[in-house]
Amino acid sequence: MKALIVVDIQNDFLPGGTLAVPEGDQIIPIVNNLMDRFDLVVATQDWHPADHGSFASNHKGKTPGEQILLYGFDQILWPDHCIQNSAGAKFSKELKVSQIDKIFQKGTDILIDSYSGFFDNGKKKDTGLNEYLKANNVDVVFIVGLATDYCVKFTALDAAQLGYRTFVIQDATRAVNLREGDFEKSLKEMKSEGIGIFKSDEIL
Ligand code: VGL
Numbered sequence: 001m002k003a004l005i006v007v008d009i010q011n012d013f014l015p016g017g018t019l020a021v022p023e024g025d026q027i028i029p030i031v032n033n034l035m036d037r038f039d040l041v042v043a044t045q046d047w048h049p050a051d052h053g054s055f056a057s058n059h060k061g062k063t064p065g066e067q068i069l070l071y072g073f074d075q076i077l078w079p080d081h082c083i084q085n086s087a088g089a090k091f092s093k094e095l096k097v098s099q100i101d102k103i104f105q106k107g108t109d110i111l112i113d114s115y116s117g118f119f120d121n122g123k124k125k126d127t128g129l130n131e132y133l134k135a136n137n138v139d140v141v142f143i144v145g146l147a148t149d150y151c152v153k154f155t156a157l158d159a160a161q162l163g164y165r166t167f168v169i170q171d172a173t174r175a176v177n178l179r180e181g182d183f184e185k186s187l188k189e190m191k192s193e194g195i196g197i198f199k200s201d202e203i204l
């Protein structure tokens, strides 16, 4: 079974959002079309409490983009985003949400961030995504969404490490690009871990 994993297509990551990913909205029509081609569609949802440790606003004198050590892990500080039950945490209304079979929320623990849809950054807690895919006999995953250089990348790396044949559809992702070239750099990093990088017209 093949599954499509739709990563964090939420209002705060789209133009006008608090952590807007440039051109993030441009992937949505592609993702909607891809959904029809998969037996199973799952989505991840960044879902932070307001006092989350990844928010610069929760660290005195810090601004977004700075790096700190958060309970022993390197943490880039972000603007407040995807606060539980806020409008910014909602999936885009352009996204065909009715096609999503199951949603996995992440980033709920204030002490540790969670870029991957499978585990938190310390690999301590599991979201249940792996178990759900296994229960549905999924062995191949295609990953799309936001952002290429964070949540897409870490979800893909975990999927590959968990033994799934893993593919990323590059034009159905966009990067934050805090540093120029982060998009290309993350594709390279994923390729080097055996992850296949496709373009959507090779699949649609
Ligand atoms: C993400 C930064 C912070 C993402 C989530 O979805 O890529 N990036 N939280």
Ligand code: ZN
Pocket: 046, 048, 054, 081, 082, 107
């Ligand atoms: Zn986040």
